[in-house]
Structure formats: C-alpha cells, structure tokens
Amino acid sequence: MISALEHLRQIFDALPYPVFAKNGKHQWIYGNAAFEQLIGTDDYIGKDDSAYFPMEQVKVFRTQDRRVFGGEESLNEEEIGEGLFALTRKIPLTLPDGSLGLVAIILATLKSDAATTDRAWISEALRREPAEQKQHLETSWSERHEELQQRLTAVESMHSSTLQIARTDATTGLMNRLGFDAEIEKAILASKESGKPFGVAFIDVDRFKQINDRFGHASGDKVLTVVGRRLNELSDVFAVARWGGDEFALLTELPNIGLEALSQGFEEARQYAFRPVKDGNRRISISGSAGMAVYPDDATDAEELMRYADIALIRAKQSGRGRVLIFDHKLNDAEKRRTRIMRDLPEAIANGEIVPYYQPIICTSKRTVRGVEALARWTHKELGPIDPAELFELAHMAAMASDVDKHLRTMALEQVKPWLDNGLINYLSLNISPQDIVCEDFAEKFLGRLKAMEISPQSICVEILESAIVSDLGLAHANLEQLSAAGVKIALDDYGTGFSNLRALLDLPLDKLKLDQSLVRALGTNNKVGNLLISIMELAKALDVRVVAEGIETRLQSSFITSIGCDLMQGYLFSPPLPYAQMNEWLGEYREKVA
Known part of the structure; x- marks a missing residue:
C-alpha cells in the first residue's frame, strides 16, 4: 500500500501544469514531473536558479521570490529561456522546520511569437498621445486581467479538486490523515479564539484481521464504512477520519460535564458505533477500543495531543479491549517507562x-x-x-x-x-x-x-x-x-x-x-x-x-x-x-x- 505522501506525489505528477517549491535560500526542494520536463533535467533539488539561468535573470527571480517570502502572493510573467516566458503564480509556504519558502504553479508558457503578440500593446501604447496611451493601457490591462483571472479560477478549481482527492479515504469516503491534520490545526485555532476545549480520539476495531480472514476483505471494508458513518452521526463530533487500517480519528466538542460524565458519554458513543453490522444475510458482531486526549488540558500541540490520545487507546486495548480511556499524565509516565524497558531489553540480555x-x-x-x-x-x-x-x-x-x-x-x-x-x-x-x-x-x-x-x-x-x-x-x-x-x-x-x-x-x-x-x-x-x-x-x-x-x-x-x-x-x-x-x-x- 502506498503512503499518503507518495499518493500526493502521484497526484501532482499527473497535473499538466509545472509545480515547484523553494526554500528561503532560493533552492528548489520539490518539482513535479511537468516541471522536470519543462526545465529539461531532474538534477535540480538543492540547487538555485543560478545553476540554469544567467545572473541578470536570477536577480529578477530572487527579487520576486523575496516578496513572496515576505508573505505576498504574486502572479507574473517571467522569462525562463530565450524567447520563452512563463505565467507563474507564487504563494508563501511555511516549511516543516518553521522557515519560509514558496510554492509555485506555472499556468502557461508563451513562445517568443506569442510573447511578442502579448507585448504588442506596450509598443503600441508608446506611439500614442498620453491620453490615448492611458486609455490603451487601461483597456489592455483590463483584458489581460480578465484573461489571467480566468486562468487563475480554472487552476484554483483544479487545485481544490486535487486537494479534496488527496484528503479523502477511498474506502470509507471519510477524510484521511492529510485531511485530519488540517482539521485539527483549524480546531486549535478556533479553540484559542473561543476558549472552548475539544477532544481528539483514536478508535479502532478490535481483532479486525479476524473479520477479514473470516468474512473476506469486502465485508471488512463494509464494517469500516459503517463504523465511520456511525461515528460521523454522533452529535458532538465535528470531524472523523480513517487514520489507517482499522483505526479512526475524530474531533469532538466537549460539554462542561466533568470527567466521569464525559467518560460515560464516550462509552455510550463507542457502544453506538460498534453495534453489529449487517452485511447481506450475515450479522457481523464487532467491538472497538477508544482513547481520548483533551485540548488544551493535556497538550497544546497537535502532534503531542494525538500522541496522548494514541497512548490512551493502547492502554485501553491492553486492559481488555472493548473499552474507552481518557488520557491523564500518569499514562504518559507509564508509557515512557514501558518504552524505556523495551529499549533497554537487548542491552540487558547482552550484558x-x-x-x-x-x-x-x-x-x-x-x-x-x-x-x-x-x-x-x-x-x-x-x-x-x-x-x-x-x-x-x-x-x-x-x-x-x-x-x-x-x-x-x-x-x-x-x-x-x-x-x-x-x-x-x-x-x-x-x-x-x-x-x-x-x-x-x-x-x-x-x-x-x-x-x-x-x-x-x-x-x-x-x-x-x-x-x-x-x-x-x-x-x-x-x-x-x-x-x-x-x-x-x-x-x-x-x-x-x-x-x-x-x-x-x-x-x-x-x-x-x-x-x-x-x-x-x-x-x-x-x-x-x-x-x-x-x-x-x-x-x-x-x-x-x-x-x-x-x-x-x-x-x-x-x-x-x-x-x-x-x-x-x-x-x-x-x-x-x-x-x-x-x-x-x-x-x-x-x-x-x-x-
């Protein structure tokens, strides 16, 4: 099974438009197949514009890139070869290490004849009287703006569809990890503004392999789809994703009812989701385990919050399956101890x-x-x-x-x-x-x-x-x-x-x-x-x-x-x-x- 990252790479490689990304040092860090075909090489990662363009053109690129690094978006025609121009949209991008970069898509490339045609309005304007020049420029700019806007709308629509595909699990129709990551970041921002906590939970189907082995993978997929739909039906849940395999992730609003009542409500939700599933003439009995962590009580960082929810799920399964557990930091201390023991075990045997x-x-x-x-x-x-x-x-x-x-x-x-x-x-x-x-x-x-x-x-x-x-x-x-x-x-x-x-x-x-x-x-x-x-x-x-x-x-x-x-x-x-x-x-x- 291909990873989400590899799946996303395949999607971008299928686009007819060249797409590339740079870091703050103007070095390329990504390019899709169309971009490699455009520049004629696949040996560009880690290099900057000076490896392929004359310095006068590099200066133009870098001037425009610096504006984008500063937070501006741009839409410009750039000369990328003799008589070859590219209509390029550049957007600021925060890289995983926190530094700023950019991602760009080349909407169209224009050969010298087309470029001359596109630029004829400039020469024409210079031969006119000032008033006529102004009128001609305004008309031309309006026409070009409308043309660029149409191109941009088409690209944005395609981009939106691509993102939707990239963020959706094909089996259940739920969002996948990529989509869930975006949702949890939005939930954190909303919680900071409203002051309302929310919960992130991991839920998995107990002994799912046995269901696949006994009833077949089609029935296994049916179980996943039904459980995902039931989780989506829960009143306080506002995002559900298939995290992978037999595991789901969800985001839920948390009423101020106290920990005991919250645990009881969580257990009732688990029981609702894991009622038997009807598949044709058979009735498949299922059960599931769940673990939850709360923002901001347990963690204020998405990665740490999900790790704590996962720890709670693991301990719920270890305590007998078919259970729910809400994270507390004693669980984290216990998990650190267990991890330490497993890490030191080979050395203990050897010594x-x-x-x-x-x-x-x-x-x-x-x-x-x-x-x-x-x-x-x-x-x-x-x-x-x-x-x-x-x-x-x-x-x-x-x-x-x-x-x-x-x-x-x-x-x-x-x-x-x-x-x-x-x-x-x-x-x-x-x-x-x-x-x-x-x-x-x-x-x-x-x-x-x-x-x-x-x-x-x-x-x-x-x-x-x-x-x-x-x-x-x-x-x-x-x-x-x-x-x-x-x-x-x-x-x-x-x-x-x-x-x-x-x-x-x-x-x-x-x-x-x-x-x-x-x-x-x-x-x-x-x-x-x-x-x-x-x-x-x-x-x-x-x-x-x-x-x-x-x-x-x-x-x-x-x-x-x-x-x-x-x-x-x-x-x-x-x-x-x-x-x-x-x-x-x-x-x-x-x-x-x-x-």
Missing part, C-alpha cells in the same frame, strides 16, 4: 542483567525438594526491579520473549548442572516462550544443547502455557512429542484459567499440570474453589498426570493441597525465588532440616 532466580518444588508427602523452577529477574540500573509479568509482557511486544528465555535457559543449565549431578535436586523446570514452542527446530536444538552439556533430558521439565500452542497446534505438538520421546517432562502451566481445554490434555504428551496461583489463593474465601481443585485432581488421576500447586503461602493452603492428593507444591511458604548463591545455600540447609 547478563537478566538472571535466573530459583524457587524450590516440594514433594507434598515427604516434604523433600524435588526440583527448582528457573524464573527471570531483572534489576534495571535506573528503574530498579522489573516485575516479571511486566518484563515478559513487554518482551513479547518487542518480539524478544524468545531471546529472554534462551538467555535464561543457558544460564540456568550451567548453574543447576552441579545440583543435578550431586543429587540436591531431581529436575530443573524451564519456561518455554510461545515463539519457541511453535518454532520448527526448537526441540532438536534444545536436545542438542542438553547433550553438549551432558545433562540428561530426564532431569529437565519444560513448562508451557496452553495459549502458546493454539497458534500452531501441529508444530507445538511435534516439538513436545520429540522432547517427551527423549525423556523431557512436559508441564502445562497456569491450569485452571484461560482456555483450560480438555482436548489439549488428551492430545499433548503431558506429565504435569500446574495449578494457577489464583486458585490456591482463593482457598478459604470461595467455597467453590475447593470443589474445583478436587475435580481437577480427579481429572489428573484419570489422565495419569501429576499436579503441582503454585502460590502456597500458608499452612492452611499446604494442608488442603496435601489432603486432596496433590503431588508437588511451590510457594513462599517454603522459599521465595532466590538467586543462585542463596538457593545453593538454602538447598543445603533444607536437606539437613528434612533429614
């Missing part, structure tokens, strides 16, 4: 700042240590300890979860090998990222690494999330089968939440189920949880898999888990995750205590 901590896994019947789970921990040099959940969320967003896991596995295998060799533990449990488990050669490389380090596959357990395998069940199943055949134990992590698909339990070569911590923590507060855990234990026995209870923090939890026949436990009741040296010491002391 070994992300290290494995180990939490023991205890046998419920004998209370001996059976294994340890390796968990990632990162203390950022400026931000301090990074929450593991936040670390992996951002690593996943940055497509680096696999890199973190690979780095962690390498360190953990090297550190834990002595514990395995001397019998302090029976196995090491490692978490496998969603990207790795569906990677075609993951199992082969992993087993090769164990062989090179002389670590038995039987002393390794890999933990996977059920959500990690749904993207490519075939590849995940192949990897797990290969690992299981070699003796590696397979554990399904966080069971009892999310999908909890019984089909997966039957199809995958599982050895363990790890109960989600939230279920264990709910013991004693929700009577149904105990019954659920008992049911899971019965299911595990039927499938011949062992159960590990995570998050054991109290003796009550430990007693209940033991009473229902759970095989293994881990949690702060026994030990928090500890770095290698401290866990090495803990394992020795615990062995003596149990003995």
Whole structure:
C-alpha cells in the first residue's frame, strides 16, 4: 500500500501544469514531473536558479521570490529561456522546520511569437498621445486581467479538486490523515479564539484481521464504512477520519460535564458505533477500543495531543479491549517507562542483567525438594526491579520473549548442572516462550544443547502455557512429542484459567499440570474453589498426570493441597525465588532440616 505522501506525489505528477517549491535560500526542494520536463533535467533539488539561468535573470527571480517570502502572493510573467516566458503564480509556504519558502504553479508558457503578440500593446501604447496611451493601457490591462483571472479560477478549481482527492479515504469516503491534520490545526485555532476545549480520539476495531480472514476483505471494508458513518452521526463530533487500517480519528466538542460524565458519554458513543453490522444475510458482531486526549488540558500541540490520545487507546486495548480511556499524565509516565524497558531489553540480555532466580518444588508427602523452577529477574540500573509479568509482557511486544528465555535457559543449565549431578535436586523446570514452542527446530536444538552439556533430558521439565500452542497446534505438538520421546517432562502451566481445554490434555504428551496461583489463593474465601481443585485432581488421576500447586503461602493452603492428593507444591511458604548463591545455600540447609 502506498503512503499518503507518495499518493500526493502521484497526484501532482499527473497535473499538466509545472509545480515547484523553494526554500528561503532560493533552492528548489520539490518539482513535479511537468516541471522536470519543462526545465529539461531532474538534477535540480538543492540547487538555485543560478545553476540554469544567467545572473541578470536570477536577480529578477530572487527579487520576486523575496516578496513572496515576505508573505505576498504574486502572479507574473517571467522569462525562463530565450524567447520563452512563463505565467507563474507564487504563494508563501511555511516549511516543516518553521522557515519560509514558496510554492509555485506555472499556468502557461508563451513562445517568443506569442510573447511578442502579448507585448504588442506596450509598443503600441508608446506611439500614442498620453491620453490615448492611458486609455490603451487601461483597456489592455483590463483584458489581460480578465484573461489571467480566468486562468487563475480554472487552476484554483483544479487545485481544490486535487486537494479534496488527496484528503479523502477511498474506502470509507471519510477524510484521511492529510485531511485530519488540517482539521485539527483549524480546531486549535478556533479553540484559542473561543476558549472552548475539544477532544481528539483514536478508535479502532478490535481483532479486525479476524473479520477479514473470516468474512473476506469486502465485508471488512463494509464494517469500516459503517463504523465511520456511525461515528460521523454522533452529535458532538465535528470531524472523523480513517487514520489507517482499522483505526479512526475524530474531533469532538466537549460539554462542561466533568470527567466521569464525559467518560460515560464516550462509552455510550463507542457502544453506538460498534453495534453489529449487517452485511447481506450475515450479522457481523464487532467491538472497538477508544482513547481520548483533551485540548488544551493535556497538550497544546497537535502532534503531542494525538500522541496522548494514541497512548490512551493502547492502554485501553491492553486492559481488555472493548473499552474507552481518557488520557491523564500518569499514562504518559507509564508509557515512557514501558518504552524505556523495551529499549533497554537487548542491552540487558547482552550484558547478563537478566538472571535466573530459583524457587524450590516440594514433594507434598515427604516434604523433600524435588526440583527448582528457573524464573527471570531483572534489576534495571535506573528503574530498579522489573516485575516479571511486566518484563515478559513487554518482551513479547518487542518480539524478544524468545531471546529472554534462551538467555535464561543457558544460564540456568550451567548453574543447576552441579545440583543435578550431586543429587540436591531431581529436575530443573524451564519456561518455554510461545515463539519457541511453535518454532520448527526448537526441540532438536534444545536436545542438542542438553547433550553438549551432558545433562540428561530426564532431569529437565519444560513448562508451557496452553495459549502458546493454539497458534500452531501441529508444530507445538511435534516439538513436545520429540522432547517427551527423549525423556523431557512436559508441564502445562497456569491450569485452571484461560482456555483450560480438555482436548489439549488428551492430545499433548503431558506429565504435569500446574495449578494457577489464583486458585490456591482463593482457598478459604470461595467455597467453590475447593470443589474445583478436587475435580481437577480427579481429572489428573484419570489422565495419569501429576499436579503441582503454585502460590502456597500458608499452612492452611499446604494442608488442603496435601489432603486432596496433590503431588508437588511451590510457594513462599517454603522459599521465595532466590538467586543462585542463596538457593545453593538454602538447598543445603533444607536437606539437613528434612533429614
């Protein structure tokens, strides 16, 4: 798909009129195809008139250009070659860096004969008496003015149509980014004069790709068109644009009703826009997320205002989709932190700042240590300890979860090998990222690494999330089968939440189920949880898999888990995750205590 800038360039290249732009140094910074054809070269960007014209003509150009740089518009005939004249309209232009330049369009070019004809009135006037000269000049000027005005009107009409095309989204008929940028600048100027605030919002269709994949792109376009029309129908909205893909931008008036009422009204508007869409005989259910920032409360600059609205949209989607969020500066601080973490992540991996901590896994019947789970921990040099959940969320967003896991596995295998060799533990449990488990050669490389380090596959357990395998069940199943055949134990992590698909339990070569911590923590507060855990234990026995209870923090939890026949436990009741040296010491002391 071509960019808006490239689309605009194609439009100007299609014009039969030469168009060019200069900066304040009289250097060309743009020219369309007709301009390049007129001057006979495409090597002009960054050069000024002196590269192609004699100095006496350059002085004429520069005198006229300076007037335009000063804010005047001009319409003049300029000699651009021997016997060749150009009727040129020049307009002041503010460049992106804030400096002044100009944009010009050549409305007509006149050869020497035509020019002589056009200028015959001057010679004729000089031969007349003063009164006749005056009359002749006035008549001629009037005729020429009318001719130039007609040319100018035609060009302005064409220019208006070109701008309209350039600022319109072809699919929905709404304005596009270019049009929205112009509207938000106008809104800021109007707000400065009236003192009335306004809101800028970004809204997108949740899981739009799934709509395209399921119903086809024509239906996807229908959804976008209907949502755009509904947004346009909202009473307080005065501009709507398709920002790109499945995202819309809008400008809305803000009644003085307070933040809570504003949020409620915004939510009602979202619900209105995302009602099901009828497409032929089918009814497509849709949802959407939205984020808003307010001018001038949040920002007084268009770019910053839109960035804040986008941050609010991102956080609305991250909090569960189908929601609206109005920006506050705490969101900006949080976004800066997230950006910083993702930016520093590669360096942290390379420098070994992300290290494995180990939490023991205890046998419920004998209370001996059976294994340890390796968990990632990162203390950022400026931000301090990074929450593991936040670390992996951002690593996943940055497509680096696999890199973190690979780095962690390498360190953990090297550190834990002595514990395995001397019998302090029976196995090491490692978490496998969603990207790795569906990677075609993951199992082969992993087993090769164990062989090179002389670590038995039987002393390794890999933990996977059920959500990690749904993207490519075939590849995940192949990897797990290969690992299981070699003796590696397979554990399904966080069971009892999310999908909890019984089909997966039957199809995958599982050895363990790890109960989600939230279920264990709910013991004693929700009577149904105990019954659920008992049911899971019965299911595990039927499938011949062992159960590990995570998050054991109290003796009550430990007693209940033991009473229902759970095989293994881990949690702060026994030990928090500890770095290698401290866990090495803990394992020795615990062995003596149990003995």
